[in-house]
Amino acid sequence: METYCKVLIVDDEMLVRQGIRHLLDWESEGFQIVGEASNGKDALDMVKQLEPNMILTDIVMPVMNGEELVRVVKGLYPEIEIVVLSSYGEFEYVRSTFQSGVADYLLKPKLDAKSLLAVLKKTVEGMPAFRHMDFTNKKGQSVDYVLDKLISGYAMEVEGAEIRTLFPYPCFVLLVVDRQDSSSSMKRNEEWIEAFLKGMVQDSKEPCIIHRLSHQDSHIRFLLNTEDTGRMDVIHMAEQLVQSGVMAGLSFYAALSKNFTKITELHDVYTQDILKVLDHRFFLSDQRLFFADELVEHEGNGETFDSEAFTAELNRQEFQQAFGRLSNYVDTMPDRLDTDMFEFKSFLGHSLFNIIVSLLHFHYEAKTLDEAKYEYFRAIHEAKHIGEVRSLLAKFLNEATDCVTGNKTSSPGIQKILLYLDEHFTEPLTLTEVAKHFHFNPSYLSNYFTIHNKEGFNEYLNRIRIQRACELLRDNAQMSISEISSLVGYSDHSYFTKVFRKLMGTSPSHYRKK
DSSP, X not given: OXXXXXXXXXXXXXXXXXXXXXXXXXXXXXXXXXXXXXXXXHHHHHHHHHOOSEEEEESSOSSSOHHHHHHHHHHHOTTSEEEEXXXXXXXXXXXXXXXXXXXXXXEGGGOOHHHHHHHHHHHHHTOGGGTTOOOSSOOOOOHHHHHXXXXXXXXXXXOOHHHHXXXXXXXXXXXXXXXXXXXXXXXXXXHHHHHHHHHHHHHOSSOEEEEEOOOBTTEEEEEEEEOGGGHHHHHHHHHHHHHHHHHTTOOEEEEEOOOBSOGGXXXXXXXXXXXXXXXXXXXXXXXXXXXXXXXXXXXXOSOOOOHHHHHHHHHTTOHHHHHHHHHHHHHTOTTOOXXXXXXXXXXHHHHHHXXXXXXXXXXXXXXXXXXXXXXXXXXXXXXXXXXXXXXHHHHHHHHHHHHHHSSGGGOHHHHHHHHHHHHHTTSOOOHHHHHHHTTOOHHHHHHHHHHHSSSOHHHHHHHHHHHHHHHHHHHOTTSOHHHHHHHTTOSOHHHHHHHHHHHHSSOHHHHHHO
């Protein structure tokens, strides 16, 4: 049995992790990648499960950075050697990790196979468990190495006798298990699933080879090799796996690819079939097992959203009709296969944003909802299932309805006045002139404005004028301050400067310089 120095890669960028994984023929050099983590906290959990001999870690990461990871690992597992990956500007962090006992460091911009291998071999030479080992490259490429390259999209020679011996049957099927609960043990899931599948194979009438591939983030991947007639047995095996997993308290989804005959198709089957069907699980209510060959795009299968009608309803302040239209559309999404998850989430976030903009435009009291919009966008982006999105939308629309029905500025009269000011603030407006336009007594308009709006007439008019002046000062360097004061409705330049200073805390000229 081969003995390898087991390596854990820790970096918050997936492309960097994949780049390191495929930078070397690790096993032929005496090393084995046993796992990847995107932050120090996940890495600590993996250290307990995978028992690596060496860690390659980035410095700057979310949740727990590399500096803290080094300190904790060297305190709990002093026998594990750590090599730090850093950028040029992170030297102070690197220096602090040396105080905690790191073996060496590498600069990311200069990372190449030769320099990485040199540091790894220098580090492993000082590890008591591997002093007897010869780390010169005398080993051929293992089957696991070839399969890992293939599923990652690299072209590999697969005509070797070892591949043919391991996979003697004409059909391949890819089975991918996606952990629903990312905090559950990857190693426990992998071992339980592999043992269950191999037990099923022993009881099956059809021959089948089960080979565990490297995992990718939360995906546990198995390659099945069968006869042409073994499809139904494989499906039964997958169904039993999911049912037994639920009974065992393991929370996961599973996806089964269509049959394919060339092992070189592994990457395409994984990316174009498996990942696609797992994305669609977002819309499927209670399923836990998905079949790639049953995923058919049904164009026009469901109701399409009338964006023009939705926008027109918002513009006419027909909010209940607009809210109902959006809610009804989202209610049609469960079990639909004609919509991409990412496009749907983007559409919904855009629709919520348009609602907020419309409420603010018509002067409804929607400030709280506006402040909460990024939390809604985040929650929609992170939602795992259409049911979560429907709940979020219902909450949002309830709050939006309260904005429309439950505040003083919803008075149609004040809205007309505010809109008139928004559209005519560049003109030399006065309270008397506006009162005359709306057939009000000036004194009554002043009181009415104060009752139904947080600001008085002059305060509101000055604020929107100065906001526009700020935009012009920022974006039109060639325009004089005097011209700007005139454009936003002030005939007296000195009065404009006085109002600007009062509202902005500085003069127009100083504001422009800043």
